Amino acid sequence: MAETVTGCMLIIGNEILSGRTQDTNLKHLAIELNELGVRMTEARVIPDIEEVIVAAVNECRAKFDYVFTTGGIGPTHDDITADCIAAAFGVRLIMDPTAEAIIRRREAPPDVMEARLRMARVPEGSTLIDNGTGGPPGFQMENVFVMAGVPMVMQAMVASLDAKRIRGGKPVRSRTIGAHLGEGQIAALLRGVQDNHPDVDVGSYPFYRDTGYGTNLVVRGTDEAELDAIVEELRSIIVDLGGNPTDGGL
């Protein structure tokens, strides 16, 4: 396979770990990164605790090509991500004048403004990540991209990432084919397909619904012609098993 460019996501926030909030940023980021040629290779959900965040950032920025954090860049006491990134890189936090100007555009009483200006603090040496919602920006420090946790804001920041900032490989493409067959029925034959195509990831995803059970087969790889050929193999396998293959999955 062509060189894989790897990405790791750090989801920072007690509210995800407590079960209070359902994370949806992982799915969004995974899909967008793939278009940039970056494969999401690991994701971690970690609490708002400085030592934990610093250790995770330092471990993951060494281990993966890119790291993307979400959460913890708001104005309150529990928003410590910028502090932690600065600590991880051993640099100072500074007030970014561009971020400060954006924040000051919206008037507020002095004490409120003081809290909001926390969001203009970035590690020295970082560059800003645009926030299309008009709020404070995120920032990039070397291979670490620091973004908001609120999905609308996070998505606006992700939308500003492009090939100038992220050097990806070939995007991964996928094909799905489904049938009303049990996963166990397909299992033995699927292993053969996987073994013949080591560069491709063949996954099987069983489902159980009111309308019956079945399995979707998902083939992922960077070579579209190979994916098409594998789908034809899977189609024959499904037909041989007495199933009715459905392109795009069920």
Add this chain to the structure above:
Amino acid sequence: MAETVTGCMLIIGNEILSGRTQDTNLKHLAIELNELGVRMTEARVIPDIEEVIVAAVNECRAKFDYVFTTGGIGPTHDDITADCIAAAFGVRLIMDPTAEAIIRRREAPPDVMEARLRMARVPEGSTLIDNGTGGPPGFQMENVFVMAGVPMVMQAMVASLDAKRIRGGKPVRSRTIGAHLGEGQIAALLRGVQDNHPDVDVGSYPFYRDTGYGTNLVVRGTDEAELDAIVEELRSIIVDLGGNPTDGGL
């Protein structure tokens, strides 16, 4: 604070990392674990790669009181979780007779049965986790609980976990109070509340909706009387800021 019993979740599956599937198991498990007195302290989403799974299991079972895995225990070639747990503990995989009997209850052609019987393989020394859906069970190996990834099945397995298997601390309780105030308006005062109550976690969660923006404040801790007192403090703060406090959040 009373001793905190920690749990780590390992979500095993390429389909989550690719963005194809939205994980919902974390939220469910976090809430259920809390009732057992276990605090979800970290979660990781990792791919279906043996070295990665083995390393994560060994790191996390040493670091946290309990580890819970989801995914990778079906009948197909990419279902390698049981193999990885056995490798992590340095024990053999054996056929569990109870699991085998459950699987054989449902008739199938020999090749299908062979694939399904993969799901009866457990690491030597493990005990089964009941699966109320009637399908194959999960298993527990020391402090590691191995469960299905399909939410319906995973939830059935979680439902069978109880105080006999999991020694938890006091469950964490929470109170929420919301107002149509910006997070920045509340920020400075919130830090004071947090500083006065180090055993309690005070979080602020801004929202932006068609009906306007606002912030929910969530107080979490094990002492219900302390939580109630903090909510009264927050109520006064909101009123002083000109807001209209809403119990339970907005």
